[in-house]
Every structure is written in structure tokens, then in C-alpha cells.
Amino acid sequence: MSRMNMIQAIHSAHDVMLEKDPSVVAFGQDIGYFGGVFRCTDGLQKKYGEHRVIDAPIAEGGIVGTAIGLGINGLRPVVEIQFADYIYPGFDQIVSELSRLRYRSAGDFYSPVTIRTPCGGGIRGGQTHSQSPEGIFTHLSGVMTVMVSNPYDAKGLLISAIESDDPIIFFEPKRIYNGPFDGDPDKPSASWASHPKGEVPDGYYTVPLGKADIVEEGEDLTIITYGTIVHVAQAAAERAGVNAEIIDVRTLMPLDIDTLRESVNKTGRAMVAHEATRFCGYGAELVATIQKECFWHLEAPISRVTGWDTPYPHAFEWQYFPVQKRLVEGIRKLMEVE
Amino acid sequence: MTNNPKLHIPQPAARPGEVPDFSYLDLSDAGAVFRPPTNARAAEIENLALEMVRVLDDDHVAQGPWNPDLDKDTLLEALRLMVLTRVYDDRMQRVQRQGKITFYMQALGEEAVSIGQGLAFEPGDMLFPAYRNQGLYIMRETGLVEMMCQCLSNSRDMCKGRQMPIFYQNKKKNLFTISGNLATQYPQAVGWAMGSAIKGEDHIAASWVGDGSTAEADFHYALTFAAVYNAPVVLNVINNQWAISTFQGFAGGERRPFAARGLGLGIPGIRVDGNDLLAVYATTRWAADRARQGGGPTLIELVTYRGGAHSTSDDPTRYRPKDEWEAFPLGDPVNRLKQHLIKLGHWSDEQQTKLEEELRNTVNEAWKEAVSFGTLTEPPFLDVELMFEDVFAEMPEHLKLQRNKLLDLRGEKS
Ligand SMILES: Cc1ncc(C[n+]2csc(CCOP(=O)(O)OP(=O)(O)O)c2C)c(N)n1
Ligand SMILES: [Mg+2]
Numbered sequence: 001m002s003r004m005n006m007i008q009a010i011h012s013a014h015d016v017m018l019e020k021d022p023s024v025v026a027f028g029q030d031i032g033y034f035g036g037v038f039r040c041t042d043g044l045q046k047k048y049g050e051h052r053v054i055d056a057p058i059a060e061g062g063i064v065g066t067a068i069g070l071g072i073n074g075l076r077p078v079v080e081i082q083f084a085d086y087i088y089p090g091f092d093q094i095v096s097e098l099s100r101l102r103y104r105s106a107g108d109f110y111s112p113v114t115i116r117t118p119c120g121g122g123i124r125g126g127q128t129h130s131q132s133p134e135g136i137f138t139h140l141s142g143v144m145t146v147m148v149s150n151p152y153d154a155k156g157l158l159i160s161a162i163e164s165d166d167p168i169i170f171f172e173p174k175r176i177y178n179g180p181f182d183g184d185p186d187k188p189s190a191s192w193a194s195h196p197k198g199e200v201p202d203g204y205y206t207v208p209l210g211k212a213d214i215v216e217e218g219e220d221l222t223i224i225t226y227g228t229i230v231h232v233a234q235a236a237a238e239r240a241g242v243n244a245e246i247i248d249v250r251t252l253m254p255l256d257i258d259t260l261r262e263s264v265n266k267t268g269r270a271m272v273a274h275e276a277t278r279f280c281g282y283g284a285e286l287v288a289t290i291q292k293e294c295f296w297h298l299e300a301p302i303s304r305v306t307g308w309d310t311p312y313p314h315a316f317e318w319q320y321f322p323v324q325k326r327l328v329e330g331i332r333k334l335m336e337v338e
Numbered sequence: 339m340t341n342n343p344k345l346h347i348p349q350p351a352a353r354p355g356e357v358p359d360f361s362y363l364d365l366s367d368a369g370a371v372f373r374p375p376t377n378a379r380a381a382e383i384e385n386l387a388l389e390m391v392r393v394l395d396d397d398h399v400a401q402g403p404w405n406p407d408l409d410k411d412t413l414l415e416a417l418r419l420m421v422l423t424r425v426y427d428d429r430m431q432r433v434q435r436q437g438k439i440t441f442y443m444q445a446l447g448e449e450a451v452s453i454g455q456g457l458a459f460e461p462g463d464m465l466f467p468a469y470r471n472q473g474l475y476i477m478r479e480t481g482l483v484e485m486m487c488q489c490l491s492n493s494r495d496m497c498k499g500r501q502m503p504i505f506y507q508n509k510k511k512n513l514f515t516i517s518g519n520l521a522t523q524y525p526q527a528v529g530w531a532m533g534s535a536i537k538g539e540d541h542i543a544a545s546w547v548g549d550g551s552t553a554e555a556d557f558h559y560a561l562t563f564a565a566v567y568n569a570p571v572v573l574n575v576i577n578n579q580w581a582i583s584t585f586q587g588f589a590g591g592e593r594r595p596f597a598a599r600g601l602g603l604g605i606p607g608i609r610v611d612g613n614d615l616l617a618v619y620a621t622t623r624w625a626a627d628r629a630r631q632g633g634g635p636t637l638i639e640l641v642t643y644r645g646g647a648h649s650t651s652d653d654p655t656r657y658r659p660k661d662e663w664e665a666f667p668l669g670d671p672v673n674r675l676k677q678h679l680i681k682l683g684h685w686s687d688e689q690q691t692k693l694e695e696e697l698r699n700t701v702n703e704a705w706k707e708a709v710s711f712g713t714l715t716e717p718p719f720l721d722v723e724l725m726f727e728d729v730f731a732e733m734p735e736h737l738k739l740q741r742n743k744l745l746d747l748r749g750e751k752s
Contacts (some may be wrong), residue, residue: 028586034582051345051347058584086519124441310726310729313500317717
């Protein structure tokens with residue numbers, strides 16, 4: 001066991017898998033000699049060579065397209081897209097090819113590509129370094145979508161993703177790379193050093209895909225969230241003085257419906273929260289699922305707290321971000337209903 | 339013994355701690371490259387993409403057919419604009435370090451690109467800059483205070499707080515809004531130029547990308563459409579040798595110059611000494627004239643060097659020698675123009691020192707004025723309702739509801 005931040009945990013997942021499986025290759029802009037702009041592959045090119053940890057030209061469509069080819073030829077590419085905001089030139093390759101190869105070829109062809117990409121705001125990145133586009137990818141049929149919230153899960157889920165024969169879009173909220181963030185930008189930044197999920201095994205282990213995590217057990221209501229907002233939700237529940245059950249969805253597609261159903265049937269109240277925009281956002285799917293699965297147990301309308309339906313503005317970062325206050329308000333409304 | 343193919347992984351000539359080595363850079367002598375007429379057939383001038391147009395020689399004397407014979411006032415103005423760009427960058431870099439702005443990107447060492455090229459276009463020509471083209475905004479008189487207010491996201495920010503620092507715009511001066519997404523503006527510039535031709539106007543368009551960004555598909559779309567429609571556009575590649583940590587070989591610069599990217603499509607390319615203001619101006623003017631006369635697109639590669647870090651988030655000592663810029667064979671564009679003016683008897687070191695001091699004062703005064711319109715942490719602030727405006731021409735119902743919700747939470751009903 002070691003204390004790791006999320007960058008170190010992701011680094012460690014690469015290291016373990018490059019060591020374990022000679023078919024694993026890392027591929028992306030600035031990831032080789034330099035070790036990545038967030039340093040997630042620092043030193044790995046030196047350790048595994050230039051044919052295993054490969055710098056790429058600045059062409060996301062080219063990166064995804066060639067990664068698909070590597071995968072078809074038996075390799076296991078772990079792609080880094082430098083920012084989720086820059087994934088779109090690769091979108092056609094993901095939508096039209098990666099997600100449907102298996103289906104259209106009746107299982108003969110597939111490509112086990114993992115696409116990692118930092119997402120989310122809270123770093124004053126403005127509209128091109130802050131996006132949370134997970135809902136665009138969960139809408140596809142044929143790629144799994146993950147968003148992690150802590151170092152332990154990040155490493156375990158990344159290893160699962162690399163080992164999976166299905167393509168996976170793996171979102172890493174960059175605001176919590178170095179420490180959990182409870183949604184209060186005025187507080188000094190926290191580190192993973194004192195967080196239980198900052199304790200990470202050094203070697204190989206997995207966290208299963210498709211399984212949500214109950215971060216906190218509670219009776220009053222269920223907060224269903226993922227990524228950075230897991231930490232905001234914990235702080236907001238405390239501030240609201242409620243005994244909330246907090247679920248970290250972790251794998252958005254496929255969704256762990258059982259865990260959601262069980263929890264909401266128990267508490268009777270559900271709040272869905274994410275940083276991404278609201279309209280047709282992933283939260284809408286969560287709400288629809290809960291209302292179908294738990295309708296007769298619900299004691300109040302399901303509440304939804306999200307980013308606004310605007311691009312992510314540089315100046316109004318903290319008015320855009322679903323801060324504690326907004327979650328607290330959602331919780332209060334939910335608890336008001338008798 | 340096998341003969342299996344092996345991947346080539348491009349390697350820069352020198353890494354940290356090693357001796358800088360620019361032997362890979364093919365140079366031509368100043369004055370050595372032929373200057374064809376602007377209506378020359380593309381197939382006959384392919385050498386322009388492979389050689390290097392240079393005007394200023396090692397003794398700072400203008401040589402050969404590309405000498406644009408600029409008058410004294412224009413040369414002095416070009417020098418002033420280049421120094422102003424550098425002084426502005428220096429100041430903004432420092433205020434970023436002090437935490438007054440969140441981010442910054444310098445054009446250190448590349449000033450001749452924006453200033454030399456900017457001077458070669460007409461005010462009605464539409465420019466689609468990349469993020470290291472602040473010189474274009476400066477030379478088209480966007481105003482230092484306006485530019486600083488953008489970087490501050492303050493109450494006078496031209497982008498109303500929507501963009502990170504340095505993503506300027508200036509509609510009145512025909513300068514497009516800068517995108518954070520690389521190369522996206524390239525096909526847009528071609529489309530604008532096509533529009534100009536459809537409307538029967540003689541305005542042309544120009545756009546810029548870095549060496550690294552030429553790998554993006556948008557770069558190639560732009561060239562194809564420009565070639566197919568013979569669009570009146572000047573497309574520029576700023577080859578500053580680096581794209582964050584990867585050197586220009588990672589965009590394919592090892593095999594052929596970027597200027598040659600258009601040759602397969604029949605687009606003339608010109609490779610030019612990007613640190614030689616005279617050569618930059620002359621080649622750009624040639625391409626602009628050609629486009630305006632109906633000769634279609636030109637691709638210009640400006641060979642220069644990124645003197646500073648990629649951005650304030652970057653540490654280049656991790657991936658390139660500290661002293662690489664000093665070894666760059668094309669020198670410092672500001673110093674080269676200064677020396678040329680001294681040689682002509684129009685300028686002196688004392689005058690240069692005085693100019694730098696004056697411009698530093700100008701920039702300092704501008705900064706004082708800019709912060710009086712607020713910063714991210716000190717009022718006056720932008721009105722938060724602005725967050726919901728301009729998503730659409732008219733605000734739809736769902737955004738009005740969201741805006742009201744935010745205002746309610748702040749205890750202010752709208
Ligand atoms: C589509 C896209 N992918 C990646 C990035 C991240 N990024 C920003 S600048 C940059 C390097 C660009 O290098 P180059 O084109 O040579 O321009 P320079 O910075 O040298 O001026 C990268 C990879 C981005 N902004 N947009
Ligand atoms: Mg570059």
C-alpha cells in the first residue's frame with residue numbers, strides 16, 4: 001500500500017499493465033518523453049521504451065483512428081486525450097467505428113481501446129478546459145463510460161478498463177487529481193494524503209466495471225453522483241444536517257441499476273447531481289431510471305442539480321459549478337415534502 | 339536475421355543537458371531565392387516551399403529580390419510594434435506569476451510573424467489568428483487596455499468573462515475570436531475567403547496555426563477547400579520548432595517542410611525566415627497580392643523559435659535544452675530589425691533603450707487603467723447574468739429559468 005494522489009494512481013495503473021501485458025501501449029500527445037501535461041505517464045517511456053509509450057501528433061482523430069487499428073491488430077492501446085474538450089476531432093472514429101466494430105462485424109472485429117481524458121472545471125480553464133462531456137458518450141451504444149472520483153478507484157478501474165475487450169471512455173476530473181474538492185474554492189486545497197481512498201495497493205488489483213460504490217450509507221435520502229461532485233455531495237449533506245446515502249456511480253455505462261434501486265427504495269428520496277450541463281445530461285437518464293425502478297417508493301419528486309446549460313465561463317466558474325449551496329438547496333427541497 | 343519494418347519515433351536533436359543542434363534546419367542565403375511574379379504558375383515555383391526566403395543577411399543588410407524596400411517610417415513602426423508586443427508579453431507574464439490573471443502565453447521570439455504579416459494585409463482583410471498572434475491584435479490597435487481587460491475577465495472584458503486570458507477578438511478590426519481548439523479557424527478562414535469571392539469583393543482572408551497543429555484534420559480540410567475553390571486566402575504555419583513538449587518532427591516536419599504541404603494540391607508554398615521582418619512582410623505581401631488578383635491560396639511556413647515556455651502552465655526545461663534559443667540560427671527578430679535600422683543610419687542603441695522604456699511606461703499605465711475595471715477578485719465584477727446571454731441570439735425559456743434560479747440563490751430576484 002502507498003499513499004497516492006490520483007495522478008500517481010493512474011500512473012501506477014499504467015506501470016502495472018505495461019509490465020504485466022506486453023500488448024499494452026500508451027499513446028497520446030506529450031505523454032512520452034515529457035510524461036504528459038498532467039504527468040500521468042512520467043518516466044514510463046524511459047522504463048518501457050518508445051514503442052510502448054508513444055508520443056502522438058496533435059490530431060485526436062488520428063490518435064483514435066490509429067489506436068483502433070492497433071487494437072484490431074491485438075494490442076491494447078491506452079490513449080490519453082489531453083483534455084476532454086479536445087476529444088471531438090476523434091468523435092467520428094469513436095461514434096461510427098470504435099463503438100460499433102463488434103456489432104457490425106458480428107463479433108469478428110473489435111478494438112479494446114481505453115481513452116483516458118481529464119474533464120471538468122474548477123481550475124479556471126474557461127470554456128475549452130472545463131467540459132464534462134460524459135453524456136455525449138453514454139448516449140452511444142457500444143462504448144463503456146467511466147468517471148472516477150478518487151485514487152483507489154482510478155487505478156482499479158483503469159486496470160479493469162485496459163483489460164476489458166470493450167472500448168472505454170475514462171474520464172478523470174482534473175480538479176481532484178491532487179486532492180478531493182468539496183466545492184468550496186475559498187478553502188485551502190486538500191490532499192489525498194488523509195483521505196481513505198488515497199491508500200492504494202502498489203501492485204495489480206481491479207475495481208469492477210459496472211459497479212457503483214456506496215460512499216456513505218444513510219437513511220434520509222440518496223444522492224446519486226460521480227466525479228468531483230461526490231466530494232461536494234458529502235460536504236453538502238453534512239451542511240444540510242441530513243443522513244444521506246451517497247452513491248458514486250463510477251461506471252456510467254453500463255449503469256449499476258441494482259445499487260440505485262435498493263438505495264432509493266430504502267430512503268424514498270433521490271437527488272441526482274453532476275457538473276455537466278443539464279439538458280439531456282446523464283442525470284436525466286438517472287432520473288428516468290429511478291422513477292421507473294422506484295416509483296412506488298418515492299416520497300418526493302427526484303431532484304437534479306447540475307451545471308447550467310451554457311458553455312463553462314472563465315469568470316463565473318463558481319457560479320457555474322454546482323457548489324455546496326446548490327446541493328444543500330436541492331436537499332432541503334427534497335426533505336421538505338412530507 | 340529479419341528485415342521487419344521498424345517504427346520511426348521522431349527524436350529532437352537535443353534534450354535537456356545536451357548541446358543544442360539546429361543542423362536539421364536547411365537555410366538559404368539572404369537574397370538567394372528567386373522572386374517570381376505573383377501570377378506565376380504553382381508548378382513552376384515549388385522550390386519556394388523547399389528553400390528559405392531571407393532578406394536580412396548576417397550583417398543586417400537587406401539583400402535580393404524579396405527586399406520589400408519599406409520606408410524608414412514603416413520600418414520604425416514595425417520595430418515599435420514588435421517591441422511593444424514583447425514588453426506587453428513580459429508584463430502579462432509577470433502579472434500571471436503574481437496571480438492577477440489565471441494564464442498567459444507569450445510570443446517571445448516570434449514577434450516578426452504577427453507584425454510583419456499584419457502589415458502586409460489591408461484593413462478590410464479578415465484575419466483568423468491562433469493564440470500566439472497577439473501581435474496582430476496589437477498592430478490593428480485593439481488597445482492594450484482592452485486586451486488586458488480580456489485577460490482579467492473584468493467588467494470591461496470584450497468576451498464578457500467567457501474566455502480564458504489571451505483569447506481576444508476585435509470585430510471592428512476584422513480580427514476573429516481566438517479558439518482554444520487547435521486549427522479550427524483554418525477552414526473557417528477559407529470559407530470566409532470563399533464568401534468574399536461569392537460576394538464579388540476583393541477582401542482576402544488569412545489564418546495561422548502552429549507546426550504541431552498542422553497534424554489536425556482541419557488543417558488539411560482547409561488546404562483542400564482552398565485548392566478546390568481557388569479561395570483568396572493566405573494560410574500560415576508558424577513553425578516555432580516546438581508543440582508543447584514535442585518538436586516539429588512529430589507533425590511530420592522531418593521529411594519535408596510544412597510549406598510543402600500544399601504542393602500535392604497545387605497550392606504554392608513559401609518557406610520564409612520568420613525572424614526576418616522584411617522577408618516575412620515581402621512573402622506575405624506576395625501571397626496577399628496573388629490572392630487579391632485571383633491567384634488563389636498560398637501556404638506560408640514561418641520558420642521561427644518559441645523563445646519562452648508553451649504557456650504559464652509549462653516548464654520547457656523538462657524537454658529541451660535551456661540555451662536552445664540562443665543557438666537558433668535565425669536569431670532574435672527584434673534585434674535583427676533593430677540592427678538593420680542602425681545599419682541604415684535610422685536608429686541607435688540609445689534610441690532603442692529609450693523606446694523600450696517608453697513602451698514599458700505605456701504598458702504600465704495601461705495595466706493601471708485595466709485593473710481599475712476590476713480583476714477576478716476585486717470589483718467591479720461582471721454581472722453574473724451575463725453567463726446566460728449569447729448562448730443563443732435570444733434567451734430560451736430554460737436558460738431564463740436557470741438564470742432566475744441562480745439569482746434566487748444569491749438572494750437577488752430578477
Ligand atoms: C484540438 C486540440 N488538441 C490539443 C490541444 C492542446 N494543445 C494546446 S496548444 C498545443 C500545442 C500546439 O503546438 P503548435 O501548433 O506547434 O503551436 P505553438 O504552441 O507552438 O504556437 C496543444 C497540444 C488543443 N488546444 N486543441
Ligand atoms: Mg509550435
